[in-house]
Amino acid sequence: MTDNDRKMKALPVSLTAKDFASDQEPKWCPGCGDHSVLQQLKQVLPELGVAPENIVFLSGIGCSSRLPYYLATYGVHGIHGRALPMATGLKIARPELSVWVGTGDGDALSIGGNHFIHTLRRNPDLNVVLFNNEIYGLTKGQYSPTSKIGLKTVTSPSGVIDHPFNTAALTIGSGGTFFARAFDRDGKLLRTILKRAAEHKGTSLVEIYQNCPIFNNAAFEAFATLDSKADNTIYVEQGKPLVFGKNKNRGVMLDGFTPIVVDLDTEEFSTSDLWLHDESDINKASILARFADDDSLPRPIGVFYAEDRITYEDALVAQIQDAQKNGYGTLEQLLKGENSYEIKSAS
C-alpha cells in the first residue's frame, strides 16, 4: 500500500442514499427508532464529500451495534463496549479515514464506560452516534445505565434504584469537545446534527433519544409527540435566545447559575432577558446538560457544545514529525541502536 493509495480519493459524481445501503436487510424490530437513524445516515453520508471506501463504521454489541452491517462502507461489528478504543486505534493508524461509531446506552455507558470517558478526553476525530433507548433491547429488556429511577424491568421488578447517567453531563465532564442531542423521529433535525457531528474535528458525541417499541415503549413520548413536544423540548441554536413552547411564548433565562423558565406573554420578560445559546461556552453547556435532571425545564436538543481542540491523532503525528525533522530513522540505525560499541579483535 503506497501513500498515494491511502490518500483520499475525490468523491465520484453524486452518490445518493441508495449507494450507502448494503445488501443486508436490517433485522431491527418493526417500529424501532434505529430504522430512522439508519435512514438519516444514508442521506447524510453522500453529502459529506467522502468516498464510501474512506468511511468506516465500527460498533460494539447491542441492537444499535448492528448498524455497520447495513451501510455500504467499511465496517466492523466488534465486541461489547469496545468500539471506541477500536475506532481510536484505527484513527491513529489511518487519520485520513472518516471513522464512525454506532453504540448504545449499555454499550457506551455501562460495559464501555471507561472507554467512553477516556475517548472523550483524548479527542480523536470520531463521530459517535449513541442510540439511547434507556433499556437493554438485544438481551430482552433489562434496565440500562440511563433507565429512569423506578422503571420496572425483568431485572428490576420492583423498579430501578440506580441513579441514571446523564449523557450530556458525562460527555462534558469527561472533557468531550462536542455534544449534541437529537430524536429518532425528527429526521430533519437528526440529519442537521449528524452533519454537524461529521464536520466537527474531534470526538463528536451525538445522543439520539431512540424509542424501543418492545421493551421501553414511549420512554421519550413527552418529547416526541406533536402536542407535547413543543412545550417539553427546546431547540438550542447558536446565538439565539432559548425560546420554546407551542406559541414560542416561553423562554429560559439564567438567575445566577440557575436556569428558570419565564413566560414571554407577560410584560415582565422579553426575549432580550433570555439566555443566548453559545456553543463555545462550557459553563452554559454544563448547565444545559443538567436540564435533563429537572422536570420543570424543557429538554434541550441541538448542539450543546463544540470546542476546537487538537485531536489526539494530530498531536501524535506532530510529535512523530518533530522526531523525524532530522530524517526518518533507517532500519540500519534501528538495529545498531545508540549505545553500540565496537570490539576490534579478540585478545
Add this chain to the structure above:
Amino acid sequence: MTDKKKTTRQVNVTSKTSVSVLFAGDSGDGMQLTGTQFANTVAIHGTELNTFPNFPSEIRAPAGTIAGVSGFQLQFSSKPVYTPGARFDVMVAMNSAALKANLKNLHRGGIIIAGTEGFDEKNLKLAGYPEGANPLHDGSLDNYIVFPVPILQLTREALKESGLSSKEIDRCKNMFVLGLLYWLYTLPFEGTMETMYAKFQKNVWMAEANIKAMKAGYYFGDETELFANLGRFDISPQKQHGIYRRVTGNEACAIALTAASRKANLELFLGSYPITPATEILQTLAKKKKYGVKTFQAEDEIAGIVSSIGAAYGGALAATSTSGPGLALKIEALGLAVILEIPLVVINVQRGGPSTGLPTKPEQSDLFMALYGRHGEAPLPVIAACSPVDCFYTTYEAARIAVEHMTPVICLSDGYLALSSEPWKVESPDNLADITPRFQPPREPKDAPYLPYKRDDRQVRSWAIPGTRGLEHRIGGLEKQHETGNVSHDPENHELMTKLRAEKIDRIADSIPLQSIDNGPLKGDLLVLGWGSTYGAIKTAVEQALEKGYSVAHAHLRYIHPFPKNLGEILGNYKQVMIPELNNGQLVHVIRDTFLFAPESYTKVQGVPFNEMEILSKITDLLKELKS
C-alpha cells in the same frame, strides 16, 4: 584505557575464565545503576556477559529490611555464558539485609565486600539478626573471604570538598563500590566517566563528584593492604570483532516489532497499558517515533488490545504488550482477532501468578492461558523466546507469522528475559526474513464481488483495508458465512469455519523450521526439552553433563503451537524426555496429549529461574534411574 602500570604497588593479577558478581544493597543504594555501569564496561571490554536484576516490587520498601534488598547479578566470561551464574563468586553487600538475603547463593569460599556502615546495630536489627550478633565479627562467615570496607566513610572523605550536600555525597557511595570492582577486575573506568558527563550535562559538578567517588574506590583497592593476598583478576575478552549492543529482553521485543514493521513496509502501532514486567516494551517504543512508530497508552488492557485490532484492521502492523493479568483481560478481544482473521502480535511477559502474584518475578505459568485461554474454538500460534537476544528473533517471527498468516500470535517472554541483558552482535537488515503482507488490490465495479473470507491454499484470507476502492465490506464477531463473510447461523457453516480457522493455524507448521537439537547426540538416553527462559540453565547443565560423558541432549522449543513437524520423531530418539518448567507442569501436559507418552516433568515455582546445578542434578538422577 586504565593501565595496570598505574598501580602504585605490584599486585598480583590472576587470570580467570569467568566470574559471577552480585551487587546487593538497599533499594535506595543505587545497585541497579552500579550493576548496569559495570555490565556496560564489561561488555565494551569484549567479554561474554549475562545480567539479571532482582528488585522488590515496592518502589521504596522499608530501608534496611530484607524486603527492601535490590540486587544486580552478572556473569562475565571468556567463553559464552547463558545465565547470570547459578551462584556468585563475589557479593557486594551494602548492608546486613543484602548479605542475609543472598548469602545462600554465594559460593563457598566466595568473596564478600561488605559496606561496614550497613552493619551497625540499627541495620543488623532491621535485617533480623539476633541482638549482639554481627556476621562480620562472629565467625559465621569463616567459609568466605570477607573484606569489610567503610564505604560510606571513604566516600565522604573523598567528596568532603565537593560542595555537595551530605545527602548527595552519601548517594555517591555506589560509585565508590563500582570503582573498587573495576580495580579488582582490572577494568577501565573511562567509559563510566563518559557516561557520567553525558548524564549530568547540566550539572557537571555532579558528574565530577561521581567520578571522584569512583576513582576513590579504584585507588582504595590499589592502596589498601586489604587485597594484598587476594590480588586482582583478569577475565580476558574473547568476543569476535564486530559491532555489538547490549539489550534486555524487553528492548529486544520493541526493536523487533519496529524492525518487522520496516521490513514489511507497514506502520507499527502498539496499544498497551503499563504492567510489570512488560512496561519497558511500551516505553522503548514510545521513544521510536523517529522510525514512525505510533504508541497508544490505553486506559486499560482491553483498550490496549482493541485499539491494536482497530489499527490492524486499518493496515498497520499492530501489537500489544502485557503480562499475565493483562492477558486475562485481553482474552475476549483475542477471540475477536481470531474470528476477524487479522494480524496482531500479543507479547506476554509472564510473571508469577495467579492474580497479582509475584509481579516482578518470572514464571512460565501462562502457557495454558496462551494455548487454550479463550472462549470458543479459537486456536492461534504461540511461540516463546529463550534469551534476551532471542526476544528479538522470536518477536520478529511472531510479526512475520501474524502478517503472512492473518492471525493473532502470542509471543511469550517472562520477567527474567524481560530484564536480563546480554551483548548482541548488531544484526544486518539483510539477514532478516522478508515479511510480505497480502493486501487485497482495489476492485472495479465490473469485477466479481469481493469475498472477504475467500482463502488461499494455506487457508489464509487477504487483508482488505479501508481506503481500498471497491472492497467496502462488513465483518465482525458474529460467525460468518464461508467466503462471503456475511453473518451466518447455519450449523454446518459454523463447523466448517471452525475447522478452517484451525487448519489455517496448523498449516503454519509448513512455514516454520524443523526442530533441531541444540546440543548433544541425535539419539541417546535423555533429552532435556525446554521452552522459554530456561534455555540458559539447561544449556549450561547439558554442556556440563556432556563433559562428564553422559548421553544427554538439549532441544529448545520456540514454536509451541503449532509444533515443528518433526518434534514427535525427535522425542522418539531418546529413552526418556525431561521437561523443566517454571510452573506446575504445563508443556509436559501438551507433549503428553500430543505424542501419547509420559515425559518426566521437572518444575520449579519459586519466582526465580532454574540454575544449572539444579538441572544437572536432575539429569544425573534421571540417568541413574535409567541405568538401574
